Amino acid sequence: MKEYGVFDILGPVMVGPSSSHTAGAARLGKIASEISGGGFYKVEFHLHGSFAKTYKGHGTDKALVAGILGYSPSDEELRDSFQLAKDKGILFEFIETEMEYAHPNTAKIVFKYKDRPDFYITGSSIGGGSIIITDIDGDEVEFTGEYPTIILKYKDQKGMISKISSILANHEINIATMKVSRDGDNATMFCEIDTPIEENVVEEIKNIKEITRAKFIL
């Protein structure tokens, strides 16, 4: 039996009208934008299922755009996000699509850059404002963004997991979940931790020479 707290029932405090279509969409956009690292000039939102059918009436479109600008589900700026994006010179487009075997409230968010290839993130709003990220630029993943998350790509070799977990342990950071996958010589690690990490720990992890790419969603 899942344990509920008082503010699971009286909450979230959110901009309406729908926890799954508005609050979840804003959260999805925000986390996707954090993973992308910014610097994009345009974003395409490919919407599937109920998202595709009802996005205008639920303000899913405004919530997604607010999310990629860094706003949270409770920020009243959600309502005016189109203008805010325009002011920042960020273009956006909504495309209705069909995705196989996807949750009814799924969006594929494609970030476009002037100086490098597109980068995309797929995720679903699974109810009550909660989300799940299922794909990061071709890597199948499964994380909720409720915990601080570290995403690392590195050349696969012995001892990498131990190196990273030692750094975390030395700074008394507890690992909640860890998933490692491999594609040829390259490995990807998703690690959810219990507490946010300081800048010096980020640097220490980034300094591991085998690591080719590191993202921290804190």
Added chain:
Amino acid sequence: MFNKGSELLDLCNKENKKISDIVIEKEMKLSNSSLEEVIGIMKETFKVMEKSATEALNKEVRSVSGLTGGNAKKVEEYRNSRKTLSGVFINSAMSKALSTSEVNASMGKVCAAPTAGASGILPSAILSAKEKLESDDDTTIRGLFVAAGIGEIVAKNATVSGAEGGCQAECGVAAAMAAAGIVEMAGGTPQMSLDAAGFALINIMGLVCDPIAGLVEYPCSLRNASGVVNALISADMAMAEVESLVPFDEVVEALYKVGKALPESLRETALGGIAATPTGKELSRRLFS
């Protein structure tokens, strides 16, 4: 800790405490927070509720889709200026519930209680009771903790999702939470709070979720208005010492079973009920064409 209404009652009786005491203690333990922290978050939550329940009373607030809006202001003006059938108090409670619903549909800020679609009921019930009973701030905040405790029990043993249990699981549960909360505010016993919550669920058992075009607007806002009235009369029945024949936990179980028995067309799919009327379908077609 408690999972059921009966366990909550036992704790209250054994320790000679109010429901709010038990819920607050559990929350402090669960979130590892101090009393001040827990009360502080609830006060902030209540501020959001107060604002949403009054924002659309004096100005017309329209939904993002354009389908609905302005009804909170209409009811507020009506109760201020004309002889009403159900009285100033009831009309005022309805206008406050409509206000939060309209703010929600306009992409304004609300507190889901237990969901965004049913977010108008609890704030209006608590504010109405506070006004009527002239409750102090502590008593009012405690009313919200009682409501949350009832919501936790339903969420654990049944559901608070319209897609799973129909509107009875959203507006029905919101009314049950509110009824229990305002009974404690009115000085009722823990047993009376649970009876009031049970009455509120019994009154609307079987209520379907059938939003036009799938939007959280119509009939949702109407059911927030009727939901707060349900909460108020359920609380009054319990305060009058009307006793529930069927214990609260059994009512919750019945609610869950009824929800499961509802066809999918009546569980937030916009395929049945009011959504599937010729007018409902035409409005949907116009909105999405």
